[in-house]
Amino acid sequence: MSTGHDNHRLFHRHVAQTSPNPLGLEIVKAEGVYLYDRNGKEYLDLIGGISVCNTGHRHPRVVEAINEQTGRYLHLLVYGELIQTPQVQYAASLASHLPESLDSVYFTNSGAEATEGAMKLAKRLTGRTEIVAFNKSYHGSTQGALSIMGDEYWRNAFRPLLPGIHHVEYNSPEALDAITDRTACVIAETVQAERGVFAPDRVWLRQLRQRCDDTGALLVLDEIQTGFGRTGTLWGFQAYDVIPDVVLLGKALGGGLPMGAFIASRQRMWSLTGDPVLGHITTFGGHPLCCAAGHASLQVLLESGWIEEVSRKEALFRRLLVHPAIKEVRTCGLLIAVEYESFEQNKRVIDACIAAGLLTDWYLFAPHCLRIAPPLSITDAQIEKACATILSSSDFFH
CATH class of the missing domain: 3.40.640.10 (Type I PLP-dependent aspartate aminotransferase-like (Major domain))
Structure with a gap:
């Protein structure tokens, strides 16, 4: 059985790369709104495979x-x-x-x-x-x-x-x-x-x-x-x-x-x-x-009734995502962009979120915007946790 080190090396050697610096997290399990890496660390998935996992990971x-x-x-x-x-x-x-x-x-x-x-x-x-x-x-x-x-x-x-x-x-x-x-x-x-x-x-x-x-x-x-x-x-x-x-x-x-x-x-x-x-x-x-x-x-x-709850959850994100470093929050349901001053600021927030167990990303034509597109099954408590992590990660700038 390969080790984490072996997989990391083989990933960079044999899997065609799409960018010079991929996230490189080795995920061994996913369920609901969470991902788990080789070391057992839990990540709240705030992007759902880029709007793929609307019903969560591995719905029964x-x-x-x-x-x-x-x-x-x-x-x-x-x-x-x-x-x-x-x-x-x-x-x-x-x-x-x-x-x-x-x-x-x-x-x-x-x-x-x-x-x-x-x-x-x-x-x-x-x-x-x-x-x-x-x-x-x-x-x-x-x-x-x-x-x-x-x-x-x-x-x-x-x-x-x-x-x-x-x-x-x-x-x-x-x-x-x-x-x-x-x-x-x-x-x-x-x-x-x-x-x-x-x-x-x-x-x-x-x-x-x-x-x-x-x-x-x-x-x-x-x-x-x-x-x-x-x-x-x-x-x-x-x-x-x-x-x-x-x-x-x-x-x-x-x-x-x-x-x-x-x-x-x-x-x-x-x-x-x-x-x-x-x-x-x-x-x-x-x-x-x-x-x-x-x-x-x-x-x-x-x-499930999740679609009917999207607008309410959208409003909860909007209410919670208030911070001096955040310039604007644009939403269309649970498709959300959190705008920062620059890509450098946004990337620092993203990295801090990942380190804290929150997986997020940026938008292709808007690299200064943090991406939020979670499974529609995300709960209020999970939204509150995610927003708290984003806000604390944004404290670098204030």
Whole structure:
């Protein structure tokens, strides 16, 4: 059996790294809202795997569903050929909790793949090639998703990327003017998460919907982080009285297992079946184990009452997170950004929190903002403990 030292060395030697300084915590167990390292240290998880673990880590009903499915079958054949009960039941359940025009689910392996599928669908349906996306937006890191990512810092090193992408400002009138009869689709996060939690203006989002209708462009809303109750409604767009043509899901979709989906009407999705046949295909998308886990997790969310408590818990965070070093607290349900003066200040707070047994992080386009996106099951007492740790960690500056 390997030692902690061996694993640490092997991690840095053989696991491809995404940054020069990964956290490097060796977690050996996770349950509920807690993680445990090799030495038995407990961490209150304030980011839930980046909005993945909405029902917590290893919820008993999710684990039970996984165990039951492993007794039946795992991978059988490429996606879409065989009738697999976990896929069918989960797709039907999702459709039953979405508007009628979003009744056809294409399961993928990740949110980024869902983005890619939606881009292809929009081009196939409209015969157009231009896409409108937004500055400070994040939709994944694959080549197509990277092309619509809203920050040149991440795009520049991998050019050339897709042509015909127009980046505009979120919530701006100019964004509406950028949508024309050459636009295949507009892709927007319902709430800009990686910017540090920026919600749309209600009127603007409705105008965006209308402009897409007027020009024949599809409106694609990215609910990869905001879906599954994160904002206080099952889907973020429910709060704005706007229905997208395509919705993107990921993160919490798999109940802790890797999964994404793009969802549209059956009529629209049918366009991918011909000219060419197999217009979109995946080997492992909609894996039965992931579907079983995700479906169980969705059922837990719908029955637990946690979504109904999101707004109250959001208010508790806002009431407690008051400190001279904190410039602003932006919230959309239990998606929260705590803004500091600089990344250096924020990183010092994050490091102090981790040392004190509270796991948190920063936002991709807002490194000066501390990320809070805990499991929706987090209790008031755990919120109070988390906030006390953040405040004491912020005392370095005052």
